[in-house]
Amino acid sequence: MSETLAKTEAVVKKGKALGADEVVARTTFGRYRQTRFSNNEVDITVAWNDYVTDVALSWQKRFVVTQIHDFQNVDETIKRLYQLAKTSKENPMYGGVANGKFHYNRSKADRSIENLNQTEYVLEAIEAARKEAGPDLNAGGIMFSKLEDVYLVSSEGPIGEDCRSAVELSIRAFSQREASGHGVECSSTIKGFDPLRAGQKAGELARMAKNPKTGVEGRYDIIFDPLFTGALLAMWGSMTSAFQVMIQLSVFVNKLGQKVTSDIVTMRDVPASYSMANRVFDDEGVPVKENVLIDKGVLKTYLHNTSTAKIFKTETTGNAGIVYPGPWNLELDAGDMSKDEMLRDVKRGLYLTNTWYTRFQNYATGDFSTIPRDGMFLIEDGEVTQSWKDVRISDNALKMLNNIVGISKERQHVHWWAEADPPSLSPYVLMRDVQITRPK
Amino acid sequence: MDKDIADFALSYAQSKKVDYAEIRAHTEKQEGLAMKNGVLDAYFVSVDHGFCVRVLADGGIGFASTNKWTKEEARAIVDMAHKFAKMAKRKEKITFTEEKSVKVNWKAEEKKKISDVPSETRIETMAEIDKDLTSHGINVPSRMLQMGSNLTDKYFINTEGSAISSYVPRINVFAYITVVENGKPEQTYKQFGYSGGWEALDHWKLKEQMISETKVLQRVIKEAKAVKPGKMDLVCGSEVAGIAAHESCGHPMEADRILGREMSQAGRSFIYPDGPFWLGTRIGSEVVTVVDDPTIKSSYGYYEYDDEGIKARRRYLYKKGVINEFLHNRETAAKLKTRSNGSSRAINYDREAIVRMANTFVEPGDFTEEEIFEDVKEGLYMKSFTEWNIDDKRFNQRYVGREAYWIENGELKHPVARPIIETTTKVFWTAVDAVSKKVEYTAGTCGKSDPMQGVPAYMGGPLVRLREVFVK
Numbered sequence: 072m073s074e075t076l077a078k079t080e081a082v083v084k085k086g087k088a089l090g091a092d093e094v095v096a097r098t099t100f101g102r103y104r105q106t107r108f109s110n111n112e113v114d115i116t117v118a119w120n121d122y123v124t125d126v127a128l129s130w131q132k133r134f135v136v137t138q139i140h141d142f143q144n145v146d147e148t149i150k151r152l153y154q155l156a157k158t159s160k161e162n163p164m165y166g167g168v169a170n171g172k173f174h175y176n177r178s179k180a181d182r183s184i185e186n187l188n189q190t191e192y193v194l195e196a197i198e199a200a201r202k203e204a205g206p207d208l209n210a211g212g213i214m215f216s217k218l219e220d221v222y223l224v225s226s227e228g229p230i231g232e233d234c235r236s237a238v239e240l241s242i243r244a245f246s247q248r249e250a251s252g253h254g255v256e257c258s259s260t261i262k263g264f265d266p267l268r269a270g271q272k273a274g275e276l277a278r279m280a281k282n283p284k285t286g287v288e289g290r291y292d293i294i295f296d297p298l299f300t301g302a303l304l305a306m307w308g309s310m311t312s313a314f315q316v317m318i319q320l321s322v323f324v325n326k327l328g329q330k331v332t333s334d335i336v337t338m339r340d341v342p343a344s345y346s347m348a349n350r351v352f353d354d355e356g357v358p359v360k361e362n363v364l365i366d367k368g369v370l371k372t373y374l375h376n377t378s379t380a381k382i383f384k385t386e387t388t389g390n391a392g393i394v395y396p397g398p399w400n401l402e403l404d405a406g407d408m409s410k411d412e413m414l415r416d417v418k419r420g421l422y423l424t425n426t427w428y429t430r431f432q433n434y435a436t437g438d439f440s441t442i443p444r445d446g447m448f449l450i451e452d453g454e455v456t457q458s459w460k461d462v463r464i465s466d467n468a469l470k471m472l473n474n475i476v477g478i479s480k481e482r483q484h485v486h487w488w489a490e491a492d493p494p495s496l497s498p499y500v501l502m503r504d505v506q507i508t509r510p511k
Numbered sequence: 512m513d514k515d516i517a518d519f520a521l522s523y524a525q526s527k528k529v530d531y532a533e534i535r536a537h538t539e540k541q542e543g544l545a546m547k548n549g550v551l552d553a554y555f556v557s558v559d560h561g562f563c564v565r566v567l568a569d570g571g572i573g574f575a576s577t578n579k580w581t582k583e584e585a586r587a588i589v590d591m592a593h594k595f596a597k598m599a600k601r602k603e604k605i606t607f608t609e610e611k612s613v614k615v616n617w618k619a620e621e622k623k624k625i626s627d628v629p630s631e632t633r634i635e636t637m638a639e640i641d642k643d644l645t646s647h648g649i650n651v652p653s654r655m656l657q658m659g660s661n662l663t664d665k666y667f668i669n670t671e672g673s674a675i676s677s678y679v680p681r682i683n684v685f686a687y688i689t690v691v692e693n694g695k696p697e698q699t700y701k702q703f704g705y706s707g708g709w710e711a712l713d714h715w716k717l718k719e720q721m722i723s724e725t726k727v728l729q730r731v732i733k734e735a736k737a738v739k740p741g742k743m744d745l746v747c748g749s750e751v752a753g754i755a756a757h758e759s760c761g762h763p764m765e766a767d768r769i770l771g772r773e774m775s776q777a778g779r780s781f782i783y784p785d786g787p788f789w790l791g792t793r794i795g796s797e798v799v800t801v802v803d804d805p806t807i808k809s810s811y812g813y814y815e816y817d818d819e820g821i822k823a824r825r826r827y828l829y830k831k832g833v834i835n836e837f838l839h840n841r842e843t844a845a846k847l848k849t850r851s852n853g854s855s856r857a858i859n860y861d862r863e864a865i866v867r868m869a870n871t872f873v874e875p876g877d878f879t880e881e882e883i884f885e886d887v888k889e890g891l892y893m894k895s896f897t898e899w900n901i902d903d904k905r906f907n908q909r910y911v912g913r914e915a916y917w918i919e920n921g922e923l924k925h926p927v928a929r930p931i932i933e934t935t936t937k938v939f940w941t942a943v944d945a946v947s948k949k950v951e952y953t954a955g956t957c958g959k960s961d962p963m964q965g966v967p968a969y970m971g972g973p974l975v976r977l978r979e980v981f982v983k
Contacts, residue, residue: 107961109772112603115572116595118588119563119861122579127553138557140578152556160551160634190598211774213961243775248783249904253775318547319653319689319696394545394553427778428900432911432929435689435696440909442902444778461907463900463933488776489963510907510934511981 075100076222076232078142082126082149083224089153091128093168095225095355095393098124102218106189109211111197113190125354127393130156132165136393166381169355169391170227176351176358179344180234181260182218189214192240196256196270200244203274204252210273212242214266221350229356235259237347240266241487243445244273249283249460252276253425253445255298257486257494259349276424276446279458286447286462288508292420294413294450295500297483301491302426302441303500304401306468308340308493310434311364311372313379314395322437322469323370331370332472335406338365340374340390342399347486347494350399355391359399362388374398401495406478413477413501415453421507422448422455426464427490437468440508465508477501512538513580514666517562520585521668527593529568531607533669535818536562537860540626543659544633548652549641551634561860562666564589568596570604572842576861607841608851610821612672617815619679620808621708625660628709633658636712637684643718644688649725653689658682665818673820679813681967682711683954686721690728697728699897699913704811704954704967714809727914727926735928738917740983744890744976745932745942746883746918749951751893751910752873752972757955759936760801761871761970763905764828764836765854766843768866776961778903781936788834795832795940798876802827803838805853805869811954812869812968814856819864821853828871829940840866858964865960873972876946883947883974885921891930891982892916892923909933931983942977949973 086094101121122141201208221233254272310321376391390396429441449457479499486494524532538560561578573595575588684703705711763780804825840855857864893912901908915927952971
């Protein structure tokens with residue numbers, strides 16, 4: 072047993088010795104590095120080291136959580152936590168944490184990620200964008216790497232170590248003041264990580280986006296770029312959390328077993344080794360697995376931890392969140408179309424490449440709007456004919472899910488900021504009849 | 512907090528060839544609870560304390576942080592930040608403005624100490640709110656209530672001789688509720704925030720506000736009618752005026768956005784060098800003055816000195832309808848050849864301080880509330896909003912009314928179902944012809960940067976009347 076795992080176990084033993092029913096402790100030693108750039112230059116390089124142990128403790132269905140930093144004041148903190156549990160309020164719906172011994176897959180994390188010279192990758196991506204967008208390029212973005220050693224011990228049996236790595240380069244390229252494109256390159260390992268790809272994509276879209284015209288309101292068929300699809304998957308995927316369902320911040324309330332989208336849609340949550348969200352166990356120590364959320368259009372499951380699973384009379388899906396469950400890495404199954412075939416299928420529509428600021432009027436009904444940004448293009452008779460600006464999607468999340476008519480064979484692992492988050496494996500998506508509005 | 516370690520880190524940074532270095536140490540004592548449909552899901556406590564170093568060397572900036580309080584770790588993060596700064600290889604060297612060094616201790620007033628409030632009281636307070644929500648005759652099938660407090664001690668020192676210690680306690684409540692009537696749901700989200708102590712509860716009047724909100728939602732479901740789309744007069748309540756002030760004045764006036772430093776995430780601004788809008792350009796009518804002021808005592812965005820040690824003050828962003836003053840930190844101010852106005856904020860020791868708003872609001876005007884309405888023949892009163900968003904240059908925005916009423920001959924008539932104003936910054940502020948006297952504030956968490964930093968903020972205003980704008 073490693074020293075850190077032993078210290079983590081000691082936290083659990085202290086809680087049990089005081090009289091706690093269950094204790095789960097998870098220590099993360101995280102090394103995070105980020106280079107931020109704009110105007111084609113590096114603005115700042117940042118490193119943060121974090122030594123933290125998350126502790127969850129239950130006593131007679133009272134559930135309390137805390138954090139211990141760098142194993143400081145462990146005795147005092149656990150004692151206080153236990154006292155807090157005793158003065159807390161019973162949660163009659165509390166269903167406990169996972170029980171049993173589990174076997175975990177071996178982590179395939181890449182430890183070399185910690186010491187990359189990020190500046191070099193950034194400058195390469197900028198140059199790749201410049202080749203596409205031209206000499207007036209103005210690019211900004213981030214490169215980020217994460218290396219986490221994770222040690223988990225539960226009084227209910229689970230015990231294990233994990234290493235989680237991720238690397239990401241996100242670049243937004245401007246060819247003109249209002250002509251931009253965004254590219255991302257995301258991976259769990261440096262092998263195959265290609266910043267040029269992100270730079271080229273951003274630069275190409277920025278070039279295509281030159282001289283945009285103000286868009287026109289109406290209903291359009293839309294081709295969503297994988298980055299935009301990533302934001303949509305994040306929206307739909309988060310609504311499959313049993314927690315969101317219970318507080319009605321979801322369009323999927325009471326829809327298990329029902330058709331929620333067209334037959335061609337199969338959506339999964341898969342914290343696979345390629346993903347930036349790679350992991351071998353969840354926050355209770357349950358081995359993570361692939362969960363099919365929507366199977367050929369039918370909603371199959373919500374995402375659960377042990378406690379929400381008991382409320383819904385089912386099994387945990389390995390998606391704890393010690394308090395609330397959520398998705399790790401969403402996948403939309405590949406379809407049978409190419410991007411070109413999608414284009415040919417559109418008589419008058421739009422190709423939208425990125426979005427931000429998605430906000431709901433009502434999560435239960437699904438009414439919302441979101442603002443496309445970066446390249447947005449008018450398609451006429453199967454060809455991109457204009458670059459657009461200043462439009463908004465103002466529609467309904469459930470209706471849009473039902474209007475998916477095409478999915479590409481090609482998929483990309485994407486993550487961007489707080490929008491395409493959690494990460495996903497996203498294809499191009501063709502959707503019918505989406506409402507576009509604009510300011511007056 | 513071990514200030515000796517922080518002092519050691521600064522001396523060690525000074526021993527290197529740096530143009531500037533600072534250490535910022537935080538202790539964040541957090542406590543919170545989440546109550547779902549009357550059941551306490553979890554209670555959270557934590558003490559997080561760590562420190563960061565920011566170094567300016569060779570025209571580049573390096574930043575590193577840790578929560579391990581040892582000299583060895585201090586040396587390691589200083590070395591790392593120094594190395595990062597030199598690695599930047601910038602053609603255009605970054606500089607900071609020259610500012611006076613400051614030695615000061617300051618703290619926010621805390622009449623009823625939060626640390627004296629036991630967990631039982633906090634839980635009981637929220638349980639009572641939940642009980643009130645479910646026992647006044649309106650069907651509220653879903654309630655998510657959260658209460659949190661954060662006691663922040665900071666210690667800031669830099670190579671120019673500044674040394675600032677501060678303490679700010681903050682408390683907040685979030686509520687998501689769903690009202691169902693005749694099978695139809697309406698939802699709302701409310702946030703309350705305060706810098707100070709448990710006396711916040713006396714100010715907020717949570718029970719009255721939450722029950723009132725459920726009545727509004729029920730009335731919307733039962734009585735609200737759609738508005739006939741077209742141009743009309745629009746009276747914005749303080750909540751709507753506040754979000755517009757925040758989104759279409761505060762954000763575009765952040766100098767880091769103006770200079771492109773946030774271009775890939777939060778975006779840029781419709782204001783930029785050599786563009787159609789700059790300092791001195793008219794953006795609104797004569798009656799529009801929007802300010803940002805961190806110095807309002809007890810406000811959620813309250814502070815006396817920013818995270819670069821600069822004294823805070825009121826900033827006049829749009830003054831009498833004209834673009835007047837940007838929000839600056841030392842980096843942006845140096846670039847635009849002015850002085851920092853104390854707008855640099857970070858949410859914790861492990862995040863870079865960047866240009867942020869604090870409390871952004873429309874300044875009061877001369878009109879009584881009666882006068883604002885009495886001159887409207889036909890129009891709409893949008894008291895509060897639900898869905899909203901704005902593009903990343905902060906020009907194309909949309910606000911959807913949550914509580915709204917039809918106005919006829921100066922009188923409020925029936926509720927209106929989700930009226931929408933989707934317009935531009937210029938159209939919005941130019942259409943304002945009257946502003947009332949009394950400012951009210953709403954608490955919010957302003958998101959920006961990567962990794963995301965959500966900072967406490969107020970947004971607010973009086974009643975603001977717009978003439979002949981398109982509402983649908």
